Amino acid sequence: MSSAMASSIAKNSSPFKVVLGSSSPARREILADMGYEFTVMCADIDERAIRREKPEELVKALAEAKADAIKLKLHGENSAQGRDQPTILITSDQVMVSKGVIRERPKGQEEAREFIKGYSGDKAFAVNYVLVTNLSNGASKGGWDIPEIYFHHIPEDFIQNVVKEGHMTCVAGGLKLTHPSVLPFIKQLVSNYFETTTLASAITLRTANLYWTVSLQPLKQQQYRIHCSDFEISSYVA
Template identity: 25%
Template sequence: MSMLILASSSPRRRELLQQIGADFTVCPGTYDEDVPGRDNPEKFVHTQAVGKAASVAALYPHAWVVGADTIVAANGKILGKPRSEAEAVQMLRNLSGKGHDVYTGIALQCGESVYSHVEKTSVFFRPLEEAEIAAYVATGEPMDKAGSYGIQGRGAVFVEKIVGDYTNVVGLPLCALYVLMHKAGIRL
């Protein structure tokens, strides 16, 4: 089997790859994530994932590189990671009692071969109280997460239901990635 490299420093993505028994190394890319096109969530995460994979694949032309990017979109607006606690509070207020979509772009690249996919999962929050939003933000958990919450952490208590792939909301849609790996001839 060819070497597999995860082009991400995300501990959640590492845990998910370990969960399915993948043998991989980690090499975060140098791709500049601030690119235009934030008005189209699908296109945005696809561009990000392909860019991340390509930045590492250029260094390791004989390895398969996994690039991924996850965003939350609500009311047609992309919500990235909050830049402040106040922004995290505002994002959570906006998500309270409503549905939103989580998009993850994934790209698998080796040399000139590229396989990519965008996964979408709909997430529905129960109505949140101001005090619980403040307490959650005070834990620090929302600060490095798109949309200001982690479904795999304390933020799970906000989620009333999801429609789609749970691992997508965590940050790496395992079923879709496995299908891409199968197409590329990568066996676990």
């Protein structure tokens, strides 16, 4: 196993392997709590070098770039060890969109403060893309979830404290929306969960700010069906 990879040992064995292509502690924690065996691997790509004008295209491009980078890292190991189980790679990306402007992870305190002030008394969109790849043959499917978030007024002293502490601003959009101290300022969240159907059982992962769901259900051998929000993609990741 490469030094970039770390295993989370499951309480229950599964007929498939899952590779989580993410450095997010929240995503790792949720998968581990659910008792699934999985491997974490970071893509280590320069996300700022990948640019798209539309947020939907940006998060898709980033999730795909992460998957491509991880597949390259895994190539040598897989060639040496072979693959005795179906293996699923999950990658994703998220940005916030406020007043029509894409908000990624802030570069510093001033940008984080600007982001949070922009949310106060207004609304923003969390643009998520999740990509599921069958590493046995490289086939993949993905989809978007774009919840709309309405905010109450966010006091200046709260913004100053959050920016100074820093641990709640190191995420896409500059504000960790799931933190208990942030929740009182969220007026409403309108969202359809993203759902991906593949092999067996169910996994719920969390993005930096919100939740997304990957359901693994048994189909025919070597076939993985993708279901995204309210529509189904008829083709298979096979």
